[in-house]
Amino acid sequence: MLRATSLSIVLLALCACGSRAPAPQAAGVAAPDARGPTANAGNHAFQAAITADDFAAHVQALASDGFAGRGPGGIGEDRTIEYIKAQFARIGLQPGNGGDWFQTVPMVETTADESAVLGLKVGQTVQQLTFGDDMVVGTRTGQARVSLQDSPLVFVGYGVDAPERDWNDYAGIDVRGKTVVMLVNDPGFHSGDARLFDGERMTWYGRWAYKFEEAARKGAAAALIIHDTAGASYGWDVVRNSWSGPQYDLPAKDDPAPRLPVQGWISGEAADALFKAAGQDLAKLRAAAGRRGFRAVPLEASASLQLASRSVEKHSRNVLGLLPGSDAPDEAIVYMAHWDHLGTHEGGTGDAVYNGAVDNATGVAGILEIAEALRAAPKPPKRSVLFLAVTLEESGLLGSKYYVAHPVIPLAQTVAVINLDAMAPVGKAHDITVVGKGSSQLEDLLKVAADRQKRRLVEESHPAAGYYFRSDHFNFAKAGVPALYIGSGSDLVEGGIAAGEAASRDYNEHRYHKPGDQYDPTTWKLEGIVQDLEAVRSIGETLASSGQWPNWREGSPFRAARDAMRAASVGSR
Missing domain, CATH: 3.50.30.30 (Glucose Oxidase; domain 1)
Structure with missing residues (x-):
C-alpha cells in the first residue's frame, strides 16, 4: 500500500472489482443456529449509545459460520436478512418499503x-x-x-x-x-x-x-x-x-x-x-x-x-428500516451498507466459509448502531431516516443500483446518502479519509464532527484505484444524490502511518476476500470505529433536524443531475 493509505478504503474498495457471486454452501459448513435469527447475538443487552460491545456483538453474529458467508440467494441470505430485520424491529424502526421490510431485487445467476x-x-x-x-x-x-x-x-x-x-x-x-x-x-x-x-x-x-x-x-x-x-x-x-x-x-x-x-x-x-x-x-x-x-x-x-x-433467474433482497420524521416524513437521509459477501467455496481444502467480518459485517453493524442511537434520541427527527442494507454489492453494486431505479423515497426528496463499507478495526486515527474529497457539501458537516474529535479530513492516498466508483454510494451519486463515503484514516494514534500501512498490507495479504476475514476479539480495536460512527451519526442528526439541502460542489459531474431533480421537485409543489 502507498503511504497514508486508509485501511478501511483499501479493504473495501476492491470489493466491486469484479462481478463475483458466491458458490453454494460447502459440505461441512456449520448450519445456521436453529433457534432463530436473533439467537446468534446471544443474550446481549444492547445499549442506546454507540458502543464497541454492541458493535462487536453484531459483527460476531453476522460473520459467524452459521451465516454461511452471507451469499445471496441461499441460506446465508435468509439468515442475514432475517437478522437485520429482527434488529430493525427490536430497535423500533418501521418497515421501510411500505409495510414490508424487504425490497425484492431480481437477478440472473x-x-x-x-x-x-x-x-x-x-x-x-x-x-x-x-x-x-x-x-x-x-x-x-x-x-x-x-x-x-x-x-x-x-x-x-x-x-x-x-x-x-x-x-x-x-x-x-x-x-x-x-x-x-x-x-x-x-x-x-x-x-x-x-x-x-x-x-x-x-x-x-x-x-x-x-x-x-x-x-x-x-x-x-x-x-x-x-x-x-x-x-x-x-x-x-x-x-x-x-x-x-x-x-x-x-x-x-x-x-x-x-x-x-x-x-x-x-x-x-x-x-x-x-x-x-x-x-x-x-x-x-x-x-x-x-x-x-x-x-x-x-x-x-x-x-x-x-x-x-x-x-437461472433468482432474486435477492434489500432490507429497509425507517425512522419516520415528525415534520417532513417525505424527506429522508439514508444510511447504507451492503450485507452480502462471498458465501462458501466448495472443492477446496481448509476453511470453506468466506465470513466477511470486515467486508462488510462492520458496515451493517454500523448502520444498526446508528439506528439505535437515533431511535433513542429524546426527540424524533424532523426528517425521516432510512436504513438500507443492500444486496449484491460484490456482484457489481446491483442491490443499490436496483434501489436507485426503484426508490421507496423519491431521489429528489433524498437529502443525502452515507455509505459504510469495510470499517477498519485498528484503533483510533488522527484522520478521517474522505473518498473523492472535495466532491460535496456533506464534507463541511463531517469536518465539524472531525474537529470535535480533533481529527483532520484527508483524501485517499491511492486515487488511482478509483475507490469512489467501487461501492454502493456511487449509484446514488450518478443519479445526483449527494453521497458521503469515508474511511477510518491511516495515521493511527498507536503507531502512526507505519502502523496503518502494516495493517493494510496484512489484511490484503491474508484476509481480503479470503476465509481469514473473521472477527477476532483478541486483535480487533474498535475505539476508532466508534468515533467514525459518532461522526457520521452527527451528520444525519444535523440534516434530520434542519432544512439543509447539501449539494455537490461546483464542477462535480453529479451536480447538474441534483439541480435538475430539485428544480423539478420544487416546481411540482
Whole structure:
C-alpha cells in the first residue's frame, strides 16, 4: 500500500472489482443456529449509545459460520436478512418499503463452464489460455452458449470515448464483431501525465464496468482487459476469485446498459506473450496509448472461444428500516451498507466459509448502531431516516443500483446518502479519509464532527484505484444524490502511518476476500470505529433536524443531475 493509505478504503474498495457471486454452501459448513435469527447475538443487552460491545456483538453474529458467508440467494441470505430485520424491529424502526421490510431485487445467476479455453491465434500458432490461471471470461447475455470464431483482435488502448475530454480510442476503426483488448485504468495513470484525465486519480472511464459498456456500444463481440496490479490496484488472485463461479446481473429489463456476448480479463503474462507473438511490444503500445492522438492497433491475431454457461433467474433482497420524521416524513437521509459477501467455496481444502467480518459485517453493524442511537434520541427527527442494507454489492453494486431505479423515497426528496463499507478495526486515527474529497457539501458537516474529535479530513492516498466508483454510494451519486463515503484514516494514534500501512498490507495479504476475514476479539480495536460512527451519526442528526439541502460542489459531474431533480421537485409543489 502507498503511504497514508486508509485501511478501511483499501479493504473495501476492491470489493466491486469484479462481478463475483458466491458458490453454494460447502459440505461441512456449520448450519445456521436453529433457534432463530436473533439467537446468534446471544443474550446481549444492547445499549442506546454507540458502543464497541454492541458493535462487536453484531459483527460476531453476522460473520459467524452459521451465516454461511452471507451469499445471496441461499441460506446465508435468509439468515442475514432475517437478522437485520429482527434488529430493525427490536430497535423500533418501521418497515421501510411500505409495510414490508424487504425490497425484492431480481437477478440472473450465470455460471460459466470453467473448462473453457480461450484460443489466441497468431499465424499458425495458437496460444491456449486456461480459465483462472490465464484468463477469466463470462457472458451477461443469459445465453447457454456463446462463441467466438476467429474474431479479429484490436488493441484499443484504454477503451475510452470521452468527447468532453477530446479523447476517442475507437476513432477511425470499426470493431463490430471483433475482440477488443484494452488497458485498465485511465490514460493519465501509466503515463504519469497529470494533464490527461485526472492524472493518477481514476475517473469513471478507468473502471472495468465502463470499458465493457463502451465496447458493447461500439458493437464488439468481446472485450478483454489486460491485468496489471498497479493499474487495477489488486492482484490477479483477486480477479480470479471475483470473476470465477456464479455471477449475478440484473435482468436486462431492469438494467438498460449495453451488454457484451463475452467479457473478461487476461493476465499480464498472457498479454505479453500475445503481443510478442503478434510482433508488437506491449510496453511501447501502453506508452503510446497514454498520449493524445493514439489510434487503435489491429493485431495480426484472432480469438476463438466456446463458452457454455448455466443461467437461472433468482432474486435477492434489500432490507429497509425507517425512522419516520415528525415534520417532513417525505424527506429522508439514508444510511447504507451492503450485507452480502462471498458465501462458501466448495472443492477446496481448509476453511470453506468466506465470513466477511470486515467486508462488510462492520458496515451493517454500523448502520444498526446508528439506528439505535437515533431511535433513542429524546426527540424524533424532523426528517425521516432510512436504513438500507443492500444486496449484491460484490456482484457489481446491483442491490443499490436496483434501489436507485426503484426508490421507496423519491431521489429528489433524498437529502443525502452515507455509505459504510469495510470499517477498519485498528484503533483510533488522527484522520478521517474522505473518498473523492472535495466532491460535496456533506464534507463541511463531517469536518465539524472531525474537529470535535480533533481529527483532520484527508483524501485517499491511492486515487488511482478509483475507490469512489467501487461501492454502493456511487449509484446514488450518478443519479445526483449527494453521497458521503469515508474511511477510518491511516495515521493511527498507536503507531502512526507505519502502523496503518502494516495493517493494510496484512489484511490484503491474508484476509481480503479470503476465509481469514473473521472477527477476532483478541486483535480487533474498535475505539476508532466508534468515533467514525459518532461522526457520521452527527451528520444525519444535523440534516434530520434542519432544512439543509447539501449539494455537490461546483464542477462535480453529479451536480447538474441534483439541480435538475430539485428544480423539478420544487416546481411540482
